[in-house]
Amino acid sequence: MAAGLVISAPASGVGKTTLTLALARAWRHRGLNVQCFKSGPDYIDPAFHAAATGRASVNVDSWAMDRGTILHLVSRGRDADIVLAEGSMGLFDGVAARGVCGTGATADIAEMLGWPVLLVIDPSGQAQTAAAIAAGLRDYRPGVRLAGVVLNRVASPRHEDLVRRALVDAGIAVFGALPRHAEISLPKRHLGLVQAEEQAEIGKLVDEAARFVAEHVDLDAVLRSAAGWSPQPAASGLNVVPPGQRIALARDAAFSFIYPHMLEAWRAAGAEILPFSPLADETPHASADVCWLPGGYPELHAGRIASNARFRDGLRAFAETRPVHGECGGYMVLGTALIDADGIRHEMTGLLGLETSFAKRRMHLGYRLAALAAPMPGHRSGARLRGHEFHYSTIVAQPDTPLAVVHDATGAVIAETGSQRGYVSGTFFHLIAEDR
Structure with missing residues (x-):
């Protein structure tokens, strides 16, 4: 025991x-x-x-x-x-x-x-x-x-x-x-x-x-x-659907904020995870059917990400035919530009119109409940997703179609709606679970 x-x-x-x-x-x-x-x-x-x-x-x-x-x-x-x-x-x-x-x-x-x-x-x-x-x-x-x-x-x-x-x-x-x-x-x-x-x-x-x-x-x-x-068998397990069968997952010092239970649930559902490193100028695996960019510290590596043309071109090519989703820092990298703490503007992948800035720090912290207005990998339109947001960036521009109506834990609607364009989507919150 x-x-x-x-x-x-x-x-x-x-x-x-x-x-x-x-x-x-x-x-x-x-x-x-x-x-x-x-x-x-x-x-x-x-x-x-x-x-x-x-x-x-x-x-x-x-x-x-x-x-x-x-x-x-x-x-x-x-x-x-x-x-x-x-x-x-x-x-x-x-x-x-x-x-x-x-x-x-x-x-x-x-x-x-x-x-x-x-x-x-x-x-x-x-x-x-x-x-x-x-x-x-x-x-x-x-x-x-x-x-x-x-x-x-x-x-x-x-x-x-x-x-x-x-x-x-x-x-x-x-x-x-x-x-x-x-x-x-x-x-x-x-x-x-x-x-x-x-x-x-x-x-x-x-x-x-x-x-x-x-x-x-x-x-x-x-x-x-x-x-x-003495733990008793749970009546239900994880309510998590993998975003694809073969998932290209960005994984390095700039992209590491993803909850371990999510990765385990994806694997338990039969999905294969194919890690790649944007910082090493790698591209999503050609056999993958979806690409997922988790959060992390892209603001600490923005210059390097901007200069890694192979990664950026490879991700753009991938997104022409297959879904790509980014969370928080991953969402920022899917955007047009990231302005670092020194005020320097770095070109990102441009798959979304999002532009974020760390020049004027503002903390965004708290639980999020999102009702999807459009589908995203692994989740249908109308799904209610629960997650958590924590970053210090401000939105300079977020021109694309909103991905969701997002509320904080008090029920107030917030401006960080996420974005969707073609096969590409992104959220500021890190996904924890979908409501059953």
């Missing part, structure tokens, strides 16, 4: 990912099989989980996915010794309006699965108040159970003692306290952590984090706090 545990915190930036990776690697060093998941729409963290555990990690999302889909995804942990679900933002942070089976909050997943929550608390600038915060989180929602706390970035032994005593007095278990340790800080950029595949030393970094956490955290006590869990 596996044991399940949710790792969460009062807020973002407290150290959830580092602790998750460290615990996973430390237990793996002890010979345990560890399975990780990511609660919420984060497409970067699952790759770190896989690097730490040697097992693929996927996202589970209560706003975009139904209960059957979530149970189907977590059932992959049935042969693990310990299953860790890393949360997003703070424990109860979600959107105001309920989605398919929740608000997207980590607490939804903890309650649904019956897994207790290990809180990461950063008591910087406070002492006993940290216990009040932990107690408030413990008591906020009856269906969510607190396992205990790991303190992160404690300033001194005296600081740790003050916080630890207050937590114990509040009836909250303290599994350990981590002093500040800059050597295990994960590098970041504007959309989150620098991707795992871009970090040559990621293995050493995770090993150091595991050593450090094992030195300061009672790993046995944390393991005992996890809930015994």
Whole structure:
């Protein structure tokens, strides 16, 4: 029987990912099989989980996915010794309006699965108040159970003692306290952590984090706090139709933001994925019947993409006879031009009229519900798609036929409608699931 545990915190930036990776690697060093998941729409963290555990990690999302889909995804942990679900933002942070089976909050997943929550608390600038915060989180929602706390970035032994005593007095278990340790800080950029595949030393970094956490955290006590869990077969699996039988998938440092469960669902449905690298000036495979450009960081590589004539000409030729779809950064590359943060205009593929700019940064962040006004690969006109948008670009021009009517999580209509022209389509949101 596996044991399940949710790792969460009062807020973002407290150290959830580092602790998750460290615990996973430390237990793996002890010979345990560890399975990780990511609660919420984060497409970067699952790759770190896989690097730490040697097992693929996927996202589970209560706003975009139904209960059957979530149970189907977590059932992959049935042969693990310990299953860790890393949360997003703070424990109860979600959107105001309920989605398919929740608000997207980590607490939804903890309650649904019956897994207790290990809180990461950063008591910087406070002492006993940290216990009040932990107690408030413990008591906020009856269906969510607190396992205990790991303190992160404690300033001194005296600081740790003050916080630890207050937590114990509040009836909250303290599994350990981590002093500040800059050597295990994960590098970041504007959309989150620098991707795992871009970090040559990621293995050493995770090993150091595991050593450090094992030195300061009672790993046995944390393991005992996890809930015994025997996953039941889900009544339904993933509601995902592959966009084609042979899918040319852009895959490199500029095109990597696609949810792992989507790729798995495509393969499970019998599709073959044919990766190619636009940064290496490669073209979609000639035998492919559809091309998919996921998001990523095209703004960091815009000059190189603009100069890769073989890629651009090959994609244009492909789009004359077969469907091409782009998400977020992929959508931008399908457009006419991308203006980078320095104000330099780079020619993109010109398959759509979209022009975007990073010269004046504006964050676009949140869940999206799209009703398709035209078909796109894998989805009929009228389909309701759920996804998530996160980027810092602004629209200079979006002249083509709108692909969808898009709402945010509050139900408000937004301007990022996506576009469609001929065989080519694109959206600013990253697809998570289609409503059944």
